[in-house]
Amino acid sequence: AQKITQTQPGMFVQEKEAVTLDCTYDTSDQSYGLFWYKQPSSGEMIFLIYQGSYDEQNATEGRYSLNFQKARKSANLVISASQLGDSAMYFCALRRRGSTLGRLYFGRGTQLTVWP
Amino acid sequence: DVKVTQSSRYLVKRTGEKVFLECVQDMDHENMFWYRQDPGLGLRLIYFSYDVKMKEKGDIPEGYSVSREKKERFSLILESASTNQTSMYLCASTYTRLNNEQFFGPGTRLTVL
Numbered sequence: 001a002q003k004i005t006q007t008q009p010g011m012f013v014q015e016k017e018a019v020t021l022d023c024t025y026d027t028s029d030q031s032y033g034l035f036w037y038k039q040p041s042s043g044e045m046i047f048l049i050y051q052g053s054y055d056e057q058n059a060t061e062g063r064y065s066l067n068f069q070k071a072r073k074s075a076n077l078v079i080s081a082s083q084l085g086d087s088a089m090y091f092c093a094l095r096r097r098g099s100t101l102g103r104l105y106f107g108r109g110t111q112l113t114v115w116p
Numbered sequence: 117d118v119k120v121t122q123s124s125r126y127l128v129k130r131t132g133e134k135v136f137l138e139c140v141q142d143m144d145h146e147n148m149f150w151y152r153q154d155p156g157l158g159l160r161l162i163y164f165s166y167d168v169k170m171k172e173k174g175d176i177p178e179g180y181s182v183s184r185e186k187k188e189r190f191s192l193i194l195e196s197a198s199t200n201q202t203s204m205y206l207c208a209s210t211y212t213r214l215n216n217e218q219f220f221g222p223g224t225r226l227t228v229l
């Protein structure tokens with residue numbers, strides 16, 4: 001079974017500071033993908049960043065970067081220069097190649113609060 | 117702009133009613149998904165579909181059924197709604213490639229009284 005663990009139910013960070021949201025995963029697959037989504041209080045799920053298991057470089061998208069440590073099976077999201085609008089729930093998700101055809105396995109999420 | 121739409125943002129139903137939640141995507145995606153989201157539990161997969169008329173059970177299919185008669189439309193059916201099905205329901209769709217993200221609809225907040 002695939003498992004995604006987000007150990008931080010809640011995180012607080014001051015505006016303009018960087019924050020790291022933890023994600024560890026458990027899979028026996030060699031090829032897989034890792035995704036991070038943001039869910040503001042309005043409820044929509046917003047895709048942030050993707051990391052493939054064979055990607056040599058850590059993924060980056062603007063202020064978001066992924067600290068991917070394959071041997072440790074961790075894929076932590078780093079948000080630099082936090083903004084008030086970053087306050088949201090963040091989900092880490094795993095996608096397997098092959099038969100599950102696009103299914104994502106989600107963690108339980110981390111609620112990030114950015115304060116002024 | 118890609119779009120996944122859901123028929124209702126908010127829905128209130130009575131126990132025992134049959135409930136239909138509709139999801140439509142305009143991206144020609146093969147795969148579509150229904151999740152429910154409850155506080156502290158993250159997103160849990162109810163059912164998914166990889167082609168017209170094809171469906172697979174997710175982790176919590178009990179009490180639900182689905183229908184996919186057309187590629188762009190995926191319906192979730194609560195045959196006899198119960199109070200423990202009060203939740204946020206999210207629909208998503210994606211292509212088959214590993215690096216393709218899922219696109220989500222805005223969600224339906226269902227309350228069963």
